[in-house]
Amino acid sequence: MRSREGELALALFERRKRAGFWRRQWRRLRTPKGATLALLGAAVITLCLLNVLLGTGQGPEVLQVERLALFARGGLLTMATLTVSSAFSMRGLYLQASEIESLFSAPIPRAALIRYRLRSALVRSLFGGLFFGWIFSRRAPEPLYAFAGLVSALLTLPLFGQGLSLVLGDAENRLSGTLAKLPWRWISFALVVTLVVVVLQGGFFESDAHAEFESHDELFSFLAEHPFVVALGLPFTPWVACMTALDAASFWPPFLGCVAIFATLWLAVPRIGIDFRELSLETSADVARRLARARRGLAANSGSASAGTRTWRTPWLAGRGPFGAIAWRKAVTIVRKSRASFLLGGLIVCGVVGFSIVASEPDADAALRGSLIVAGFGTFYLCLGLRFDFREDLELVGLLRSWPVAPWKLFLATLVPETVLVSGMIALGVLALALYHGSWDPRLLVVVGSVPFAVLAWTAIDNATFLFSPIRTGAAHDGALQNAGRAMVLMLLRSTVLAVCAGLAGLPYLLLHYALELPDVVSIGLGLVVGVAILCFEIGSLVFLGGLVLKRFDAPRDVP
Amino acid sequence: MDTRPVVLSVEGFSRSYETHRAVDSLSFQLHPGEILGLVGPNGAGKTTTLRTIAGVLPVKEGRIAVAGFDLARDEERAKRAMRWIPDDPQPFDALTVLEHLEFTAALYGQRDWRSRADELLARFELGEKRDAFGGELSRGMRQKLAFCCAWIARPALVLMDEPLSGLDPRGIRSAKHEIEELAREGTTVILSSHLLALIEELATRLLILDRGRKVFEGTLDEARVRFPEQARGSLEEIFFAATGEGVARVDGRGAPR
Numbered sequence: 122m123r124s125r126e127g128e129l130a131l132a133l134f135e136r137r138k139r140a141g142f143w144r145r146q147w148r149r150l151r152t153p154k155g156a157t158l159a160l161l162g163a164a165v166i167t168l169c170l171l172n173v174l175l176g177t178g179q180g181p182e183v184l185q186v187e188r189l190a191l192f193a194r195g196g197l198l199t200m201a202t203l204t205v206s207s208a209f210s211m212r213g214l215y216l217q218a219s220e221i222e223s224l225f226s227a228p229i230p231r232a233a234l235i236r237y238r239l240r241s242a243l244v245r246s247l248f249g250g251l252f253f254g255w256i257f258s259r260r261a262p263e264p265l266y267a268f269a270g271l272v273s274a275l276l277t278l279p280l281f282g283q284g285l286s287l288v289l290g291d292a293e294n295r296l297s298g299t300l301a302k303l304p305w306r307w308i309s310f311a312l313v314v315t316l317v318v319v320v321l322q323g324g325f326f327e328s329d330a331h332a333e334f335e336s337h338d339e340l341f342s343f344l345a346e347h348p349f350v351v352a353l354g355l356p357f358t359p360w361v362a363c364m365t366a367l368d369a370a371s372f373w374p375p376f377l378g379c380v381a382i383f384a385t386l387w388l389a390v391p392r393i394g395i396d397f398r399e400l401s402l403e404t405s406a407d408v409a410r411r412l413a414r415a416r417r418g419l420a421a422n423s424g425s426a427s428a429g430t431r432t433w434r435t436p437w438l439a440g441r442g443p444f445g446a447i448a449w450r451k452a453v454t455i456v457r458k459s460r461a462s463f464l465l466g467g468l469i470v471c472g473v474v475g476f477s478i479v480a481s482e483p484d485a486d487a488a489l490r491g492s493l494i495v496a497g498f499g500t501f502y503l504c505l506g507l508r509f510d511f512r513e514d515l516e517l518v519g520l521l522r523s524w525p526v527a528p529w530k531l532f533l534a535t536l537v538p539e540t541v542l543v544s545g546m547i548a549l550g551v552l553a554l555a556l557y558h559g560s561w562d563p564r565l566l567v568v569v570g571s572v573p574f575a576v577l578a579w580t581a582i583d584n585a586t587f588l589f590s591p592i593r594t595g596a597a598h599d600g601a602l603q604n605a606g607r608a609m610v611l612m613l614l615r616s617t618v619l620a621v622c623a624g625l626a627g628l629p630y631l632l633l634h635y636a637l638e639l640p641d642v643v644s645i646g647l648g649l650v651v652g653v654a655i656l657c658f659e660i661g662s663l664v665f666l667g668g669l670v671l672k673r674f675d676a677p678r679d680v681p
Numbered sequence: 682m683d684t685r686p687v688v689l690s691v692e693g694f695s696r697s698y699e700t701h702r703a704v705d706s707l708s709f710q711l712h713p714g715e716i717l718g719l720v721g722p723n724g725a726g727k728t729t730t731l732r733t734i735a736g737v738l739p740v741k742e743g744r745i746a747v748a749g750f751d752l753a754r755d756e757e758r759a760k761r762a763m764r765w766i767p768d769d770p771q772p773f774d775a776l777t778v779l780e781h782l783e784f785t786a787a788l789y790g791q792r793d794w795r796s797r798a799d800e801l802l803a804r805f806e807l808g809e810k811r812d813a814f815g816g817e818l819s820r821g822m823r824q825k826l827a828f829c830c831a832w833i834a835r836p837a838l839v840l841m842d843e844p845l846s847g848l849d850p851r852g853i854r855s856a857k858h859e860i861e862e863l864a865r866e867g868t869t870v871i872l873s874s875h876l877l878a879l880i881e882e883l884a885t886r887l888l889i890l891d892r893g894r895k896v897f898e899g900t901l902d903e904a905r906v907r908f909p910e911q912a913r914g915s916l917e918e919i920f921f922a923a924t925g926e927g928v929a930r931v932d933g934r935g936a937p938r
Contacts, residue, residue, distance in 0.1 A: 426775040431812050437787075446787035450773065457775040517771065519737040524788055525761035672756075675738060 127229035131237045154590065161606030184260045186365045189267070193257075193361045194354030197274055201356070202316055204278050208285035209309035211408070212293060213400030214238050215286075218409035225398055232391035235283065239390065242279035250275035261364065266372045270363030273379040277360075280386035284393065291395035426457040433457060439537065443526045447534035455509045455538055462507055463542065470499050470550040478557050488558035492551045492568045499547040500572060504579040509539045511584045511671075515591055519676045529668025536580045536667075544573040567649070574656045578622055581663040582615050588670045622659045626652040685712040687749070688762075688837050688869040689734065694743030696729050696893075703729045705893040707743070711869045711886075713837070716860065718884030719873040720916075722924055725890040727873045728768070731840050734871070735765035748837045761789060763838035768846060770827035772815025778802070778826055779811040782833050789834035801829040804859065806852075820847030828856065838869045845879060857883060881916040891924040 149155035184192070214235060216224060224234060250272040261267030354361065359378040366372035435453045439445035455463070477491030511518060514535075521531060548569045555565055592604065630648025633639045639647075689711040696704040704726040711717055719727050732738045734745055736756060745752040748762035772781055779798060786794030802808045805825040810818065818826060824847050831839050844860070845853050860883055864870050874880055880887070887904055889897040897904055897919075904919045905911060911918040 426814050426816070430775075431777060431814065441787050441792075443788050443790070446784050449787075450776065450784050453780065454773065454775040517773075519732065520765075520767070520771070522737050523735045523760060523765045525757050525759075526788070527757050673739065676732075 127227070128233045128236075130227070131224075131229060131233055135237065135240065158604075158606035158610070161609050162604065163606075165605045165609050182260065183262055186262065186367070189261055190361050190365045191350070193271075193364045194350065194357055196257075197357040197360060198353055200275070200278055201281075202313060204282040205285065206309040206313050208282050208289060209312070211404045212286050212290040213397040213402075213404050214283070215404050215408060216401060218405050221402060221405045225401075231397070235287070235391040235393075239280060239283055239387070242283065243276055246275050246279050247272070257364070263367055263372070266366040266376075267364045269372075269376060270360050270366075270379070273363065273376070273383065274357070274360040277379065277383050277386065280383065280390055284386060284390040287390070287393045287395055287397055290397050290400040291393070293400065426454075430457040438541075439534065443524070444530050444534045447524070447526065447531060448537050451509065451535055452538040454513075455542060459507070459509055463546070466499075466503050466507065466543075467546055469502055470495060470546050471553075473498050474550045474553050477554060483558045483560075485558065485560040485562050488554050488560035489562055489564055489568070491554045491558070492565050495550040495554065496547055496568050496572050496575075499550060500543070500575050500579065503543045503546065504576055504583075507539060507543065510535050510580055512587050518588070518591075518671075518674055522671070522674065527668065528672040529665050532581075532584070532667040532671050533664045536577060536584060536664075539580060540573055540577045543576045544569075547572050570653075571656075574622075574660055575619065577660055578619060578663055579615060581660070581667050582618055583611065585663070585667040585670045586611055586614065588667070588674050618663075622656065625659065626656045628652075629655070683712070687711070688713055688715075688747070689871075690744075690746045691730075691734070692744045694730070694733065694740065694745060696726070696733060696738070696741065702893050704733075704890075707890075707893075707895055709888055709895070709898050711838070711871070713867045713869055714864050715886055716864045716870045716872060716884045717886045717888055718880030718916075719871055719888050719890070720875070720877060720880055720920060721890035724892070725924075726893040727890055728842055730890070731765070731842050731871065731873055732767075735763065735840050736760045737765065762836055763840060764789075764831040764834045764836040766824075766827045766831050766839065766841045766844060768842040769820075770823050772818060772823055772826055774814055774816025776815050777812050778807055778815070778818070778829075781815060781826060781830055785830040786833050789836070791833060791835060794833060797833055798829070801832050805829050805855065821849055821852055824848055824856075825852065828859065832859070832863065836868065838871070839863065840871045840873075842873045843876075844872065844874070845876065877916045877920055887916070889920065889923045896923045 150159055216234075216238065224237075253275065254268040254271040257271050258264035258268040359375040359382070362375035363372055363379060366375070433456060435449060435456050437445050437449045438452070439448040473495050474491070477487070477494060481487035481491065514521065521535075524531065526534070551565055551569050555561060590607070592607065627648075629651035630644060633644035633648050634641070637644075687710050689709075691710070692708050694704060694707045695702070703724075707726075707730060709717075719730070721727050729738065733740055734747070734752070736752060736759070740753045745759075747759040750759035750762065752759045772778075773784075776784060779802070782798040782801070783794060786792075786798070791797070799808075802811055805828055807822065807825055807829065810822060815823075815826070824844070828844075831841075841860075845856055848856055857879070860870060860872070864885075872880060872884060881901065884901075886900055887897060888895065897907060899907070901916065901919075904916075904923070905914075908919050908922045911922050
């Protein structure tokens with residue numbers, strides 16, 4: 122009786138959660154901003170979908186059965202690998218941080234909790250299954266069978282993954298002394314890498330490594346019949362048989378097998394009699410931490426300050442006043458928490474520099490071209506990827522606002538460290554190019570000198586927009602439609618403002634050189650001075666605007 | 682007529698969230714060394730009031746001046762005169778405890794911060810944690826660090842929202858002592874808390890809010906005059922009488938019905 126009550130309560134909880142989700146969506150759409158961004162987002166997503174689904178306007182080519190089977194096996198193998206990898210890192214039962222304490226302490230049987238979790242996972246898989254099933258079925262000789270096969274496979278995988286998570290958790294509980302010390306993340310990472318390496322290298326092409334296939338069909342036949350491929354694809358046989366079935370007689374037996382596997386897992390996984398609570402708490406806390414980082418825009422590019430950085434001292438480059446203190450605080454955070462991001466950024470800049478060096482002989486023009494590529498690509502990548510500004514401080518903007526500093530100064534001081542670091546990295550890249558090419562063309566200085574303006578303008582626009590309408594990004598965010606629309610608006614705004622700023626700054630030189638036909642020395646010198654003054658004015662205006670937006674920031678109203 | 686200097690002046694301050702009036706036409710003044718106990722039921726507008734005075738939320742209706750500086754027109758100087766301790770202080774996770782003090786001192790223009798930082802860390806029992814990152818501190822230690830940061834800024838006004846949350850008994854006693862010391866040195870303190878015994882012990886004045894409106898302002902003695910039925914009662918009884926939560930709604934055993 123009690124067990125039934127628990128199940129009913131969970132079902133009610135799920136219904137309420139769904140209703141809450143749709144209410145939130147509806148609330149977003151009711152505001153002019155939400156509706157506009159959703160409309161733009163829907164347009165972007167529709168265009169992408171149409172592009173994927175319709176290609177160039179003609180229907181996609183229907184694949185031969187062997188080729189279809191090969192693709193199906195490959196796809197299922199990839200998804201199974203991801204599922205296994207995820208089971209290694211997320212052992213136990215994952216529940217949201219907000220749910221876990223109340224659900225674990227409630228009089229609900231563990232099996233009911235597992236079923237609740239499975240239902241949530243199945244709903245998500247169903248959406249994925251419907252989408253991929255539709256795309257896949259368009260290339261199958263019998264679309265309906267292919268669709269049913271793929272959907273059933275994608276619905277079975279989460280059950281398998283959950284079972285594996287629980288079994289692994291149980292194994293860890295039993296062998297906690299030994300297994301708990303193992304670096305599971307690295308093990309799962311190594312598994313994935315090994316699989317990739319094995320597939321790509323491990324004896325796969327040895328016998329016929331240099332065989333020349335006269336047609337794609339021969340290549341596909343070779344792959345489909347290769348014992349390695351056959352062995353890897355063996356576990357997926359029933360689903361692949363469904364997807365490639367040509368008639369009902371060849372579809373129904375494997376499909377019933379798939380249904381039986383699904384039903385068995387659905388019944389068996391909740392009955393795995395283990396205590397998953399401790400592992401689940403760890404998993405949920407870990408996921409919550411990652412989500413929190415993701416929502417602060419830091420998923421890919423920020424970690425936590427490691428103990429080894431305690432003694433690192435960051436100089437107070439902007440002085441010991443309030444402005445310098447804010448810039449210093451941000452610089453310390455970047456230095457201690459974002460080493461990996463800057464290392465990656467540095468590697469990318471080095472890569473571009475290296476490519477430029479390899480691709481051209483030492484020459485002054487090549488140095489300029491390379492510098493422009495490094496400056497353009499570096500600014501684009503680093504500004505897009507690094508967010509060590511207000512976007513990582515959303516929770517703290519309230520506190521920042523209580524500081525005794527004018528909003529524009531607070532805005533500028535927060536952006537300066539990131540600007541200096543990005544500009545410094547690009548300047549080093551350009552310096553490397555100049556050294557290699559032996560070129561000390563003054564135009565390189567103009568390139569290097571213009572980077573801080575571009576970086577500051579870019580981050581100022583992004584941050585002003587963010588403060589005007591803050592957003593939490595990352596997984597489990599239910600405003601995806603608005604986010605897509607917002608990204609489009611931001612891209613347009615950024616491009617327009619940067620183009621106008623650069624155009625206005627370049628205008629004096631163009632006037633002096635082409636309209637007044639003054640000598641180069643005069644037109645370049647005067648153009649540079651006036652251009653820099655205009656740039657300073659433009660950047661100042663953007664910073665002032667950012668300050669105004671920061672001043673109007675109202676946490677209860679603006680923080681999502 | 683009160684001739685003492687005014688540290689905080691709030692005149693006709695109101696704040697709405699969409700259709701909800703969180704604070705309605707609030708006015709009061711505070712003088713140096715006063716400890717104002719800000720109390721009220723949940724949703725009374727206490728935190729909104731504190732966050733607006735702190736400059737976290739913009740002033741939309743009314744006027745707030747700190748140390749004579751209008752918060753809307755002269756925001757920077759007004760903020761320089763005060764320090765805000767939220768109910769759950771979040772230190773910067775990449776700054777050490779000592780660096781928090783260094784940073785705060787620079788932010789509030791305090792040059793001789795080092796010796797005072799050492800003294801404060803010792804007073805608040807954070808000496809051993811001076812090199813720990815903000816993100817490594819427990820709830821109670823975060824609270825103590827927030828106190829140190831407020832104290833090092835030497836403000837004229839300190840705003841505290843539930844300042845004793847997370848502190849152990851020893852920490853609570855120490856914090857209460859430090860708050861009294863701070864007021865004795867002339868700093869004005871606003872203390873918002875649901876712990877009425879704490880308010881009763883420390884506050885020199887009371888401000889009771891209910892659904893955004895001021896229902897009482899004055900000393901505890903004045904409150905007893907205003908609510909004669911609770912003339913010998915505790916602040917708790919005065920609070921219930923003032924907010925209409927009512928003694929009437931509490932049965933003979935003291936349990937809410």
